[in-house]
Amino acid sequence: MQSNKHLFVFLFALIGIHTTFLAQEDPITPLPIKAVQDSITAPLLPANILNDSIRVDTAATDSVQKQPSFLTDQIKYRAKDYVKLSQSENKIYLYNEAEIYYQDTELKAGIIVMDYVKNEVYAGRIKDSTGTYTQLPYFKQGDNEVRPDSIRFNFDTQKALIWNSRSEQQAGLGQLGSDAMKFYAEVTKKENDSVYFLSEAKLTTSKDTVDPDYYIRIRRAKFVPKKKIIAGFSNMYIVDVPTPIALPFAYFPLTVGRTAGLIFPTFGNDPQRGYFIQNGGYYLPISEYIDLSVTGDFYTNGSYGFRGASIYTKRYKFRGNINFSFENLIQSQKGFDDFSRSSNYNIQIRHTQDPKSNPNSRFSASVNLGSSQFFSNSLNQNNRNDVQTNTFASSISYAKTFPAYPSVNASMTLTHTQNSRTEQITMSLPTFQASMERIFPFAERDGIKKGIIQNVNFQYDVNAQNTLTTDEENFFTSAMFDDARIGARHRIPLATNFKLAKYLSVSLNGNYEDVWTLETIQRRFDADQQEVVTDTISGFDRFNRYSMGASIGTVLYGTFNFGEDKKIQAIRHVMRPSISYSYAPSFEQFFDSYIDGDGEEVQFTPFETSLYGRPSLNRSNSLNFSLQNTLEAKVRDKDSTAIEPRKVSILSNLTFSAGYNFEADSLKLSPINMNGATEIIRNVPINFAATFDPYAIDNNGRRINTFNINNGGGLLRLTSARINTGFSINSEMFKKGGRKTLGEENQDPQYGDNPFALDGVQTGETFFRREENDDGDVENPAFTNKLPWDMRLTYVATYNNNNRQREITNHSLMFSGNVKLTPKWEVGFNSGYDFRNKGFTDTRFNFNRDLDSFRLSFDWTPFGQFERWYFFIGIKSSILSDLKWENRSQPFRSVR
Known part of the structure; x- marks a missing residue:
């Protein structure tokens, strides 16, 4: 009967497993038992059994519970070398690249032994021909993965x-993002799916969990996947060297997403505080949509500061942040x-609305206001980059x-501008604007407009x-509204255009404005005080003004061909000359007068304080000239397979403009302005401008009604000039044949990839640490004679000669860049040189x-x-970013 039992177990396992052996197993030897006929004869059923009533068996329910089946699900397994089923041990042996899949469990290892009666499995490594352990077990249950040396489950x-065991958990700390926490x-x-107990564990975010560059040694710990690790005494090791950074107990959150918690501070010493x-x-x-972080600074001399920062967002609706700092x-x-x-204080607010949330309604905010000296006097190193901020704007x-025709766009805006040097603040509370779309009253809305x-x-x-103007002392007090000014301007522009003689474009325009104000002035001469007194009169008043004009222009093309066999095949010159005329009458009706102390009549306008200018007492009658030029060349392409020549822009813009005032009694011709732009050097845009005056000046530097050429000078007198350019360069731009790999340049067979090596020793190794990855490849080699670098330069020069001073008022070069000494060493710089004052600007190295x-x-x-x-x-990882050390010097600052 015992042999029958083993045979029954074996057959049951084969039917329940439903698998195929991948390797040859031991043959089954028949048991030497003779088949003997049973001597017990089953009794015959009584003939009247169908007529008897059915009796209930009182022992129908067995008091002994049946043992459940030892396999509750289908099992799949395979191995490379062999699969052995041992009936005597009730075990399955799998060897070399063994795999088992059962329920939600996946197990891979070099060797696997499964007891299908106890429902228990053991997995471990195997040795290769060199005696090295390989094929470490890989155990996965649900979403949890473990890579141990051996496991019993x-x-x-x-x-x-x-x-x-080696495991990895994704974790994040609030707004800092998420990282992988690895432990060994x-x-x-x-214990179960949600509780593990660890003994002698190493916690790290290093890529190498076997030999990490740092880890936190934990003697005993409780690990809850995706939630937390609660540990006893823990201390930090760097390159297997213990450090005094230790805690009697520790808590490591492993939740993904935002989690409430403490923000670890930075400790230090300030020589002054x-x-x-x-x-x-x-x-x-x-x-789900908003968070808050509150941090503070505390000094032993009593100084302190605190900051609040909040980020909020709602998908497809809006997003923004609010920052407040006080010190x-x-x-x-x-x-x-x-x-x-x-x-000191500073408030920063950013809010943007998703365009898809409401296409016809938009709200946005950008606020930056506070104490003018906040960044320069700030206690916190984080504000170091903003010490040169001169203007706050909101x-x-x-x-x-x-959208209904005619469509109207309306907006309400609050603005704020603050100069940190003068501490002057200008605000608009608020500005209302509305505009109606252009209407063509004499044409169909969808038709073609001609004539x-x-x-x-x-x-x-x-x-x-x-609008109001105040200073920092009166900001947020009632005094800031003392000089407030209120006004409105209504404007109706009228225009039309048409072609004249086919090639001339003519435009006619007129403009009407109506200006409203709630404050005017009145002036009188006080004979007792012998001074002019200005009185402010509150109340609504208005004035209007109008103007008209016309312009005519055309486009001229000129091409100079040099031949297709030349390097420069042609030059194309495009000119856009235009002449415009403008006229505006005088508005004497909006002027008043008083008699001064000398008995002379002095005119003034009550609308001098208007936000939108004042009416003009003088008639405007002027003619303006403009000539815009572009110049480009057709150059034979260096690529011999190119069919068309390459276009090169010589001058993307060169514009001259001047005007003539018919109403002026002298100096009718205005200075000639020139501005231009070119990119004759590829990727180097150059902008330049200059002003030329046709009139001469006297010994006091005042313009006189005499042409400069008639005063012994040239046709035009250069009064001012400006040039600026900015561009970026990097090491890749100077390489031939495209990008080269590291160490490819100037290789010498004697010294490898370092031509400066002496006696077989590479000089880079004496200073730079050479690190290798698992494959033995050098991960951080020293660069040779060419280092990757990039640089950004901005050059500005300004010249002034209004009074024959021939002065360069601004002449500076700003530059910044980075140099990669090795793939892991980088040096950055930011500086500039003022050639006029012969000194460097704020210079920083990092x-x-x-x-x-x-x-x-x-x-x-x-x-x-x-x-x-x-x-x-x-530590770079946000999970353990509080493990850091900082030190700094504190400059002298003038606290205001």
């Missing part, structure tokens, strides 16, 4: 013992003569479109403002080193007002 209890544990006990704690605080995800600055100590206390606007009548069109727009899991940076301003240095080294 029970399918029924879902418990496991894992030796030398000598022994791991799996003592020891400090910076950027420590708390992060709180308020809801209380204390200089010296109470009781000393140099003791001072001041405060704008909050709401716009609405009414002077059908092209007649007009528009309407209105602009209303409430050095960055990629240390695999760490990032090292050094920021240095060697001289100037903001002289300082800043050193940082820390």
